[in-house]
Amino acid sequence: MNKPDAKPHSSRVPALLIVLAAFLLLGYVLWQTETRPSTDDAYVYADTIDVVPEVNGRIVEMPVRDNQLVKQGDLLIRIDARPYQDALDQAKARLVTLNHQIGLTQRSVNAQQYEAASAVASVERARAQATQSNDTLQRLEKLLAKGYVSVEAVDQARTAQRSTAAELNASRLQAQRAGAAVSGVDALVAQRAEVEAQISLAELSLEFTEVRAPFDGRIASLRTTVGQFASAYKPIFTLIDTRHWYVVANFRETDLKGIKAGTSATLFLLGDTGKRFQGRVDSLSFGVLPDDGGTVIEGLPRVQRTINWVRVSQRFPVKISVQDPDPELFRIGASAVAVLRPDEPTKTGQ
Template sequence: MAMASANSSPAKTEGGKPPKKLVAFAVVVVALILLVVVIRMVDQAPRTDDAFVYADTVDVVPEVNGRIVDLPVHDNQAVKQGDLLFQIDPRPYNDALTRARASLVALNKQIELTQRSVNAQQYNAEAARAAVERARAASEQANDTLRRTEPLLTNGFVSAEEVDRARTASRSARAELAAAQLQAQQAAAAVSGVDALVAQRAVIEAEIATAELNLEFATVRAPFDGRVVALKTATGQFASALKPIFTLIDTRHWYVVANFRETELKGMLPGTPATVYLMSDTGQRFKGRIDSIGFGIASDEGGLALPGGLPHIQRSLNWVHVSQRFPVKILVENPNPDLFRVGTSAVVVLHPGQDGHDDHDDHDANRHPE
């Protein structure tokens, strides 16, 4: 009877322990539940550790040639907008500006003197025109006298000598009129002008403007708050125009570029909240929002001739079809200026469908990357 009782309790093994199959089944059920929870969390808050810190940069290049006489910055130094970055020897450009200004003064004096001469020529031309009018009046009077005198010769009221004198006077008046007209034409032709000199003044004024601009270019200041990097020169180096001296990182705005799979892009929009932390200090969390989502990447497939400039993202597996990844640019709010560096590895957690951050966001971000 005792043995029969023992055989009638198959649910337990020796020592009252559950069977191994039941334990395995429970483990599988728990694993499936955890898998569902993880998938749900990933769908609600996409995350990736394929991300890096990014900021806009500019190459600081001089726009004039010259020797660097002042270089108050050093490599990796933070600068403020308007701070002096370097000074190119301004003496050649000061001399050019002084020479151009002196040329303008001399030209103005020449224009003034020439204008006086032109005024005198104009007075002579006016006098010549007045002489023409006098000669014309005298010629007309002589002609009138001749017309009145000639009929009187037939009746004997005047002598032939008097008629001859009237004819001579008429011819002489006509000759004087022709000479006066010729002198008037010569006087009018002699009147010059200052138009050519005024045109030269415009050229010199343009030279002055160029010299002033070159002198201004000799002093290079920071266009925005930033940090100097890749500085490999010193005072005394000859700087060539349009050749970079160093790079300036724009520290006014910091971004994190996160590469998300194309299957995760649904629901991502500019303005979507995000939580960011850097691998250099995982204890600090930073809030941000999507600034933009990439619309093109370079692909290795198909042998296509792709336009330059597209981001290249290497697929980790080539023998299976892997979801492509696209860069999502996130603007970071209140970044730590001592922590953010271009290229730093980062982790990003997105919060689609939320208007802001809450404690739950920070809790999600505390998870470490896989």
Template sequence: MEESTQGRKKKLFTGLLLLAAIAMGVLVIWRVDSEPRTDDAYVYADTINVVPEVSGRIVNLAVRDNQRVKKGDLLFQLDPRPFQDALDRARSSLEQLNQQIMLTQRSVNAQVFNASAARASVERARAAAQQAADTLHRMEPLVQKGYVSADDLDRARTSAQSTAAELAAAELQAREATAAISGVDALQAQRAVVQAEIATATLNLEYATVRSPFDGVVVSLRTTRGQYASASTPVFTLIDTTHWYVIANLRETELAAIRRGTRATVYLMSNTAKHFEGEVDSVGFGVVPEDGGSVAQGLPQVQRSINWVHVSQRFPVKILVKDPDPNLFRIGTSAVATFHPASRPDRRNAG
């Protein structure tokens, strides 16, 4: 009797244990389907290569490798003397040109005055010639009547011819005076060129001082003061620490409920006790398939873990982390991400 009772208890315990295992399995499957989770994730942040806009020798390197900097902090400075010299030369050229323009303008003003005086002389000569011609016309009919002598008529004719000649000479002088008027247009155009050179020299002098465009961390610094920096060669890399992301490679079968704005929880393998909240920033739309085929260049390549079984492809999901710990977040740090599609904070951001 006792053995029979113990046997029933064992069977009951085994059954309950089996039911519990099934329930746990169902719960795990439901949890995986409703809240996808992956440990194929890593920390990411935007970076820039710090490249000077001009070439020159580094005279002041204000940072060291892996140093944190604030926006506007001095990173390094190139020797400013060549750029200052170019600026001084351009300014001197402008001053000299301004003096030349002033003197030339005075000469132009004198030429304009001479042309105006010549035109006034033409008007006087024209009036005198008109008067002499009128006098001649009035005297010619009076000669036959004896009112005017032949000598008076000759003198009137000579005066008319003389004033006509003076008018022609005055008109010629007026044309010459007008043609002699030069101007300062060419010098003004040259002045605009020098002003552009000053603007370029001023900008190059500003470029000699390189400051941080954002809060960040200096990495890959392998140079020192005295090194010649080229305008086409990075001096170091700067990590943008104003935004930290976790790139989680999620199976394609789990992407249906993931949208921009989906809430996520992440933790880093360097400190599993501390969890961080985040939101999906974007969902990847392309990866390089490992089994070949024609693909677009520049797409992320995610390796499949099993080659002899058809497994789901993984796509990168970019999570923007809220309030990241600056002491823990480093690019490439391994992470674990859990998504909560049912509790997206802002469904208007779904896309």
């Protein structure tokens, strides 16, 4: 009697192991996908500013070149400062002239004030003389009734009384004219404030002829050179802020659960996939423009009557701050891969 062949049974073992390994690998991949979402729909980003002069003029110095690294405070552009220096010198000269004019006018005003004070004193003196003449006339008139004085003496007293009254009126008019003639330097002082403001503006314009780097960065899109006439507020080139680099990764909305600011991330750049960089989520976008959203007509939404059976999830940008970026590798727009690690403890404030 022959024994049954055990070979078919033993040949199924490797196949079962392979299937089991495949299921385990699939489970691991699904677990990784759920716990550590990743995307290759990502790019490198950094803040930029347009370098613009704030005054018009011809560029006389540009000690930078395209794609150069610069430090905060480095000179980027120098515009011909001669017109602005001349305007400043002119304003300062006008201020000197105006100060001299104010001094001369002040002396004239002082003299007018002295004349007005003298006229007031003359009024007081004329008033005293008029009072005395009036008292003298009254005494003489009483003595005339008793025959102690002559009529001629009374007439002389009346004449003196009228004369001193007239002098008092004349002194009053002279004092009014002297007081009205007193001018001031208020208008000139106001002009001096205006000239001082012009000097400040001229100094500011002169300062604006030099454009310096506000932060450490890299020059980009430089398309001009010395001799070009620069217009105020018209960009000349771009300055990339190399102090902070980001990766903007577009994740499916189904992957955003549990993702928040501070979530750890691992980043790769296609320029050198052998290097990995660490980062943390800076922020999540809360709005994108839908490709097939309904439109609103007369206040009512218009929705397509037919829809696709396959629903594609929307992607939202996630801004990731890069820690210790390689300054020679990071470029705006470079392709990147981002892997989020929400299972790690979140660190905030970074």
